[in-house]
Amino acid sequence: MKLRDISKEELYRCSYGCAGCASVLAVRLTLKVLGRNSVFVVPANCISTVSCYYPQAPFFVPMTVMAFAATGAALSGISAGFKRRGREDIHVVGFSGDGGTADIGIQSLSGAIDCGYKFIYICYDNEAYMNTGIQRSGLTPYGASTTTTPSPCFENKSKKDMMRIVAAHDIPYAATACTSYPLDYMQKVEKASKVNGPTYIHVLAPCPTGWGFAPERTIEIGRMAVESGMWQLMEFEHGEFRITHTPSRRRPVAEYFEAQARFRHLRLEEIEAIQREIDASQ
Amino acid sequence: MSGKAPVKKYITANEAVAHAARLARVEVIAAYPITPQTSIVEKLASFIANGEMDADFIKVESEHSALTACMGARMAGVRAFTSTSSQGLEYMHEMLAYVSGGRYPLVMANVCRSVALPWSIWGDQQDAVQQRDTGWIQIFTETGQEALDMVLQAYRIAEDHRILLPVMICLDGFIQSHTEELVEIPDQESVDTFLPAYDPVVTLDVDNPYSISVGGFGKHYAAWRKEQQEAAEKARDVIVEVGDEFARIFGRHYGGLIETYRTEGAQAVLLTMGALAGTVREVVDEMRAEGKAVGLVKVRAFRPFPAPQLRQALSQVKAAAVLDRDCSYGYEGALATDLKAALYGLPNPPAVLGFIGGLGGADVPPERMRYMLERALSVKKGAPSSTEFIDL
Numbered sequence: 317m318k319l320r321d322i323s324k325e326e327l328y329r330c331s332y333g334c335a336g337c338a339s340v341l342a343v344r345l346t347l348k349v350l351g352r353n354s355v356f357v358v359p360a361n362c363i364s365t366v367s368c369y370y371p372q373a374p375f376f377v378p379m380t381v382m383a384f385a386a387t388g389a390a391l392s393g394i395s396a397g398f399k400r401r402g403r404e405d406i407h408v409v410g411f412s413g414d415g416g417t418a419d420i421g422i423q424s425l426s427g428a429i430d431c432g433y434k435f436i437y438i439c440y441d442n443e444a445y446m447n448t449g450i451q452r453s454g455l456t457p458y459g460a461s462t463t464t465t466p467s468p469c470f471e472n473k474s475k476k477d478m479m480r481i482v483a484a485h486d487i488p489y490a491a492t493a494c495t496s497y498p499l500d501y502m503q504k505v506e507k508a509s510k511v512n513g514p515t516y517i518h519v520l521a522p523c524p525t526g527w528g529f530a531p532e533r534t535i536e537i538g539r540m541a542v543e544s545g546m547w548q549l550m551e552f553e554h555g556e557f558r559i560t561h562t563p564s565r566r567r568p569v570a571e572y573f574e575a576q577a578r579f580r581h582l583r584l585e586e587i588e589a590i591q592r593e594i595d596a597s598q
Numbered sequence: 599m600s601g602k603a604p605v606k607k608y609i610t611a612n613e614a615v616a617h618a619a620r621l622a623r624v625e626v627i628a629a630y631p632i633t634p635q636t637s638i639v640e641k642l643a644s645f646i647a648n649g650e651m652d653a654d655f656i657k658v659e660s661e662h663s664a665l666t667a668c669m670g671a672r673m674a675g676v677r678a679f680t681s682t683s684s685q686g687l688e689y690m691h692e693m694l695a696y697v698s699g700g701r702y703p704l705v706m707a708n709v710c711r712s713v714a715l716p717w718s719i720w721g722d723q724q725d726a727v728q729q730r731d732t733g734w735i736q737i738f739t740e741t742g743q744e745a746l747d748m749v750l751q752a753y754r755i756a757e758d759h760r761i762l763l764p765v766m767i768c769l770d771g772f773i774q775s776h777t778e779e780l781v782e783i784p785d786q787e788s789v790d791t792f793l794p795a796y797d798p799v800v801t802l803d804v805d806n807p808y809s810i811s812v813g814g815f816g817k818h819y820a821a822w823r824k825e826q827q828e829a830a831e832k833a834r835d836v837i838v839e840v841g842d843e844f845a846r847i848f849g850r851h852y853g854g855l856i857e858t859y860r861t862e863g864a865q866a867v868l869l870t871m872g873a874l875a876g877t878v879r880e881v882v883d884e885m886r887a888e889g890k891a892v893g894l895v896k897v898r899a900f901r902p903f904p905a906p907q908l909r910q911a912l913s914q915v916k917a918a919a920v921l922d923r924d925c926s927y928g929y930e931g932a933l934a935t936d937l938k939a940a941l942y943g944l945p946n947p948p949a950v951l952g953f954i955g956g957l958g959g960a961d962v963p964p965e966r967m968r969y970m971l972e973r974a975l976s977v978k979k980g981a982p983s984s985t986e987f988i989d990l
Contacts, residue, residue: 355802357670368812378802380673380811382666383696389663393628393670393678394802396654400625400676406804424666427659 327376332366336531338495338521349505354407360384361413362447388428395433414441414455429485442523450526467581482516490516490552496538528577544572545594611742611774616641618749621789624679628656628667634771635683635709661686665693672702675801684711684725698733700811703756704764711771720959721771727924735765736900738871742781770873855904861893866974869895870921881967905940917949917974923956930985949981955988
């Protein structure tokens, strides 16, 4: 996929998303790849909240709201239904947040991967329950403050490793991505759409409201996440992980932290400890 | 087995229900094991394995996912089926309201069982009764034959475009689920005549895209809920219509929303739901032979509640004993409460005596049925209602 191939058609527009919302961007980018032959399942999260209130209808493809814990099972059921009707060509897409994926929805996701129906499960990760007002989730990074992990009792665990979790299910295809690298993300969505089985894409989606940065810096912050090594772009295929993008220059993690309010309380020695951990893992 | 003539077999009600799902040409089954329901889905799995049924069986990881997957299949426009019991039904609770509010015409069988704690795998109706307000049509059955016939009727009722609500067919754990009776299994051709292919109103259709199952603020939300209530009320008529049509084709009729047995001229009646009605019928015959004016009212539809039918059936009765296999803790048995509400405003209404029994699989022998009816015979009109646990 090249930049010039990207569709100009907007199949998601006029949502109530915050200014600078990368999750809204992720929906748009997804639909530019998949087009009109797709259906969306959106559990309780920011996207359903800013998209689902009658008579508003920002999705120009069929969509349904779903219970928080139920995305994976809904994908299995819908995919089975389409299979019965000979419509396996339709892309069945789940669009769930970090809490809906790594916490309340993890059982249903695990079950759905195990069942093996064809679907694309997209976890858009803004690293906390943003819809309800910034509470920590299993994907909130170490050191971040949220309304349930207020400084000085900031989040003291690292993110759950969803990629290793889905890989442990022998999923045919999984990838991480970031909305600041749209081509990389869209190529992964396209790849997932061609797999005849369950697929998982975990896209980091910076949140100006929850992370505490100006809305015009969304793309820059996402790039800083990758360049600092706080987030890696990779794929899991044929039983192996592969890095899909290596930053040409490495940024100190301190720069990434300083750009956001949620890490502002961190002391120098804490930042240095995180830096050492990143350096050791790269 | 899919021939042109019905066959009679000694089977459990669970197996009868599995035959009904097969005959209804269900295309997606999603289920999770739980006693005493499990043999329904085992039978369905074997139908698929030996080619008697063409369906996808989604082996989900929980009941919450079972009901969700069935709803998903409905969204894609295919007929689906699940069944569960007790803790499984409790675990589905969130999705029960999703399915009814989304107006998905699903059908499930609930094999009624106690709810923990205290832990019990045995039968009562607490599980189903506890889901009364989730918006499902709930029909209680007495025999394997009735369970089979009602699963078939349930698809007609649920998918009727005037209704579009899910239907839960309840059967009593062990009394029905694990007891073999002679059941007539209809032929496929007759069932196809009775139950045409699913004709969904809205699906996830890429050629005609809608946001479905969305949210609504105050006025819209209330308008949709009012429509749901009107559909649930309308179901009273549709259940009767469908039952009548079923009788025309298959020759079996269950009386609509309630079945009355020897209530003509009765001074006292016993109301109950489900399989225990069989014992009551025997006791009524015995007591009638002794010259005692007693009868049975078997409540078949719990939701929609047959209030008009009960008012009519009980208008001349002196007292009604109600046997609930459930309890709304802090008040009384749920059927007793609903009956009293239905009788409110009747001039000179019958006294209502509440009895709670058959909990946790406790046997309710004929002597106990007689006891309740004798109590009802001896009470005066206008007597205050009461609640008594009869298992102790």
